[in-house]
Amino acid sequence: MPRIRVKVDEDLCIGAASCVTISPETFQLNEENKALVYDHGQQPDGPTYERWMDVTDDELENILLGAQSCPTLAIFIFDEAGNQLFPEL
Amino acid sequence: MRHVIIGGGIAGVTAAEELRKLDPDAEITIVSEEHHPLYSRVLLPHYLKGKIPRERVFLKKETWYAEKNTEWMTGVMATSLNAKNKFVTLSNGRELEYDKLLIATGGELRTIEADLRGVSYLRTLDDADHLLQLLGERTGTSPAAVYGGGFIACEYINFFAHHQVPTRVGLRGSYFWSRVLEHEAGALIQKQLDTHGVQIMPNVNLLDMIDEKEIKHSCSILGVGIGIQPDFSWMREAGLEVESGIKCDAFLKTNLPDVYAAGDVAEFYDVIVGRHVHVGNWMNAQMQGRHVAKSMMGQEVPFALVSSYATNILGLEIIFIGDVSKQEADEVKLFGSAEEGGVAQLFGRKGQLVGAVLIGRNQDRAIITKMIQARDLLVNFSK
Numbered sequence: 190m191p192r193i194r195v196k197v198d199e200d201l202c203i204g205a206a207s208c209v210t211i212s213p214e215t216f217q218l219n220e221e222n223k224a225l226v227y228d229h230g231q232q233p234d235g236p237t238y239e240r241w242m243d244v245t246d247d248e249l250e251n252i253l254l255g256a257q258s259c260p261t262l263a264i265f266i267f268d269e270a271g272n273q274l275f276p277e278l
Numbered sequence: 279m280r281h282v283i284i285g286g287g288i289a290g291v292t293a294a295e296e297l298r299k300l301d302p303d304a305e306i307t308i309v310s311e312e313h314h315p316l317y318s319r320v321l322l323p324h325y326l327k328g329k330i331p332r333e334r335v336f337l338k339k340e341t342w343y344a345e346k347n348t349e350w351m352t353g354v355m356a357t358s359l360n361a362k363n364k365f366v367t368l369s370n371g372r373e374l375e376y377d378k379l380l381i382a383t384g385g386e387l388r389t390i391e392a393d394l395r396g397v398s399y400l401r402t403l404d405d406a407d408h409l410l411q412l413l414g415e416r417t418g419t420s421p422a423a424v425y426g427g428g429f430i431a432c433e434y435i436n437f438f439a440h441h442q443v444p445t446r447v448g449l450r451g452s453y454f455w456s457r458v459l460e461h462e463a464g465a466l467i468q469k470q471l472d473t474h475g476v477q478i479m480p481n482v483n484l485l486d487m488i489d490e491k492e493i494k495h496s497c498s499i500l501g502v503g504i505g506i507q508p509d510f511s512w513m514r515e516a517g518l519e520v521e522s523g524i525k526c527d528a529f530l531k532t533n534l535p536d537v538y539a540a541g542d543v544a545e546f547y548d549v550i551v552g553r554h555v556h557v558g559n560w561m562n563a564q565m566q567g568r569h570v571a572k573s574m575m576g577q578e579v580p581f582a583l584v585s586s587y588a589t590n591i592l593g594l595e596i597i598f599i600g601d602v603s604k605q606e607a608d609e610v611k612l613f614g615s616a617e618e619g620g621v622a623q624l625f626g627r628k629g630q631l632v633g634a635v636l637i638g639r640n641q642d643r644a645i646i647t648k649m650i651q652a653r654d655l656l657v658n659f660s661k
Contacts, residue, residue, distance in 0.1 A: 206561065206588065206647075207564060218640070218644065222597070260288075261320055262318070
């Protein structure tokens with residue numbers, strides 16, 4: 190089960206909400222219209238723009254699709270070793 | 279299978295990417311008018327404000343197309359379509375045969391006829407580069423002008439404010455989005471502009487902004503944002519049904535066999551709101567790109583998405599969700615007020631909530647999106 194770090198750059202996020210449409214278990218907008226990161230629909234330790242989570246391969250693919258859909262490339266995904274999976278460098 | 283995609287924007291490229299996933303052996307050709315690999319138009323404002331470097335606007339590298347075994351033709355447009363013999367003719371004279379054709383040409387800007395120095399448009403990366411050039415050439419403290427009262431006008435206002443350029447805005451109506459918004463919603467935006475010292479000139483026409491030789495009011499730059507006006511001539515000649523966009527059904531199929539449309543150019547049957555709609559936003563274009571690829575591969579699932587577009591004017595958040603046509607609505611209901619700093623304008627048809635504009639009311643977004651998706655009644659929305 191891959192362990193990943195998902196991060197939203199709140200300065201780049203404009204609330205386009207495509208990530209929320211594709212990956213609602215991982216992304217939800219807050220009242221500032223910025224995407225918070227959820228762990229399977231939950232917010233252990235409260236709201237945050239960045240968190241570690243364990244996901245299945247299918248879930249990872251969906252989260253990557255959500256990140257890829259962001260028109261401002263505000264979502265960053267890292268693997269356990271710290272390698273940036275998206276956006277590709 | 280030969281797939282030809284006319285248009286190299288987010289709808290066309292997303293469709294190509296999905297087609298490649300679904301059919302590893304297909305021939306795929308993208309015909310793109312622009313020379314740049316896919317980039318995000320939504321990132322252009324960030325680029326213009328120096329928040330990101332220019333290279334960060336690109337979503338695909340130039341090498342991506344070859345990696346996906348996709349032919350990528352740049353600087354080329356389609357000029358005619360022969361749907362009977364299934365080929366398109368391109369501006370470079372080439373004829374491309376297809377088994378399935380996707381038209382995803384987006385929208386062309388409505389322009390003003392005058393070709394004056396300092397006139398700016400804002401749709402492409404080249405437009406953004408040009409605007410930065412104009413800003414660099416600006417002398418002294420000359421103000422900038424904006425003509426139009428929609429999404430592009432917001433971007434110009436934010437851009438000029440960021441660079442501390444005094445701005446005056448000429449509106450064709452009496453307030454922003456005057457054909458969509460009720461007066462109270464317009465008043466809230468007006469209040470925001472007044473607070474920030476942006477000068478608004480309501481009910482003007484182009485001749486109030488320019489004369490034969492120059493931009494009026496001593497302005498050195500005029501940002502024009504007066505909507506889009508695609509050229510449908512070759513599509514109409516081919517027999518495609520066109521109204522405000524290319525008419526297609528819920529599967530994004532047009533009236534011609536094996537011809538599909540997606541993105542800003544498509545006027546599609548929206549199963550959620552129950553009528554043909556013409557939507558011009560990123561989320562819709564991208565999701566339709568993915569969806570139409572499935573349709574082209576024979577998977578017939580209706581496209582069903584409540585899309586939205588979010589922007590802001592000098593920090594005041596504005597969100598359009600779903601079907602916000604006032605003419606097509608039989609009920610328009612307001613919540614909040616300009617005085618409170620937040621207005622939600624809801625659109626209903628036959629009792630059903632079909633769309634909303636939220637100004638300074640982000641907190642309503644999730645619930646309203648869910649209600650539209652669920653075809654819930656407007657009356658069930660409580661502030």
